[in-house]
Amino acid sequence: MSIQIKNVSKKFGQFAALDDVSLEIPSGELVALLGPSGSGKTTLLRVIAGLEFPESGSILFEDEDITGRTARDRRVGFVFQHYALFRHMTVFENIAFGLRVRPRSSRPSKSEIRDKVHQLLKLIQLQTLANRYPSQLSGGQRQRVALARALAVEPKVLLLDEPFGSLDAKVRLELRRWLRQLHDEVHITSVFVTHDQDEALEVADRIAVMNNGRIEQVGAPDEVYHRPTSPFVYNFLGNVNLFHGRSDNDKFSIHENATGEVLYARPHLLEIRRQANSGTHFRATIKHINSAGPLVKIEAIAEWGAPVHVEMSQDKFRDLALVRNESVFVIPKEMTAFQSKAVS
């Protein structure tokens, strides 16, 4: 089911959590709301769920205006950041909850509920833990139970608030791949909130980058990463080096005293060489080398004294055989220019 968010605004006291936000989520997509804390992403998710109501604007599910409906009537599955499992119920009872509270006329029979719960337990690979209490589960297991509980009511939309936020790095990686896989199987329209750009880039079909209650950019992961439309998005989606300078069509020149424009370059788009070339380049002194990991991360000091971060492959690093305090040339392979007043 598709979701349309039209000009939604929401204030908490004086603080504008959502400021005229519009977003379209096509049916069956997995969309990430990405932004720093306080950017309004969780509020937007809760507005979609009906746990929060906007002051203005409307929410449409499949062309039907549901702005005034309560969470109960919207039939969305919501997965909370801290799981919000019912602590006095077993895993089985937690998953069965949504089916058991249905009005008698539409409530499945006991055996139907049991079958459904076992089917979901199989899906989340926790068949053996049906009689455990939430307190007896690990974080990752709890998160999966929360997901199964939300899926049990066969929601038309699945909403996840920082689904992997409180898990440790390893489990997090596993679970997000599993979520992607699950989505490819079930194909339910899903929206998840995250502040982790890697998570959004890896899992989502599309990413809406949020800042200060507004959506800065919406696009496929590839698009927002490689063609950010604002300095904020550029900054938020990865590491970045900033230079003062000028751009003229595709030609860039770096001047430490230039005003008006700021040039952005990701660390892997800077190249280190021993010889200067005819294009844009500057001198730098290598200060720190971190070669643990797939890429070698190098911190250098530019000739005007500012730190510059460069990333290169291990092969390239071996070929160059760089050492600390060595003086080198840095050549930007690609840069993006933004008006400097827009820098946030």
Added chain:
Amino acid sequence: MAGTVTLAARGAFSARSTATHATTESASVRWILTGIALLFLGVFIFMPLVVVFAEALRKGLAAYWDGLAQPDARSAIELTLIAAGIAVPLNVVFGIAAAWAIGKFEFWGKSLLITLIDLPFSVSPVVSGLIYVLLFGLQGVLGPWLAEHDLQIIFAVPGIVLATIFVTFPFVARELIPLIQAQGQEEEEAALSLGASGWQTFWRVSLPNIKWGLIYGVILCNARAMGEFGAVSVVSGHIRGRTNTMPLHVEILYNEYQFAAAFAVASLLALLALATLVVKRMVEWRAQHQSASSLGELA
């Protein structure tokens, strides 16, 4: 990331263990402090308790039963049960409602409500009783109207029930407010998003979560409702066989030098107190046991 967390945790742990070591006193200081505490408890708590039962049974079991079987004593016990039987359920409803409002919502006048809930604790019970006399007594604000409609509240059972409700109403609310505040409302939101109605959410999710706190509050509320003296004494009028509760009856018997009977009734109150403590301890243990198991799993 994981590495730093472990390191930090280890650091905190070692800091704590050295702190414990540094604040440990020598054996003699520990013995003296423990001794003072035990002596104090013995003189002021344990000995009076023993005296109550010793005095009650001094003239033998027959006299003890006699004291309890007197019609006036029986009616006092009945009245106490009635007063507690009405006050406790009402305060459970009020306590849950108030704690709910305070714990889950932001509204204007919230801190005023919290202060008002504490009022019965901070005001002398005698004053609480007087308030009702001034309100419902013959010379009181509502007195003439009540007399016209032939309704008697002061010096009658309704007054005693009202005074009991007043002095016991903070117990349940006070117990639940911090509990509900700490739990937040995510579980309720989850229940609603799963299609549960407000009523289903309350019975299936909210109430089970506050169960132990509620039981604890009810125990304390009941103990106070049965033991209340001051406020009830002011509104009761001490009419034998009609408006005497157990504590009032004890006082009357004692003033009439019927020591065995007085202590017999008093021993019932003391037993109630002991039973309350035992149940309270059990509830605490259960509640702690549950939260400890969940904490243990978290770590």
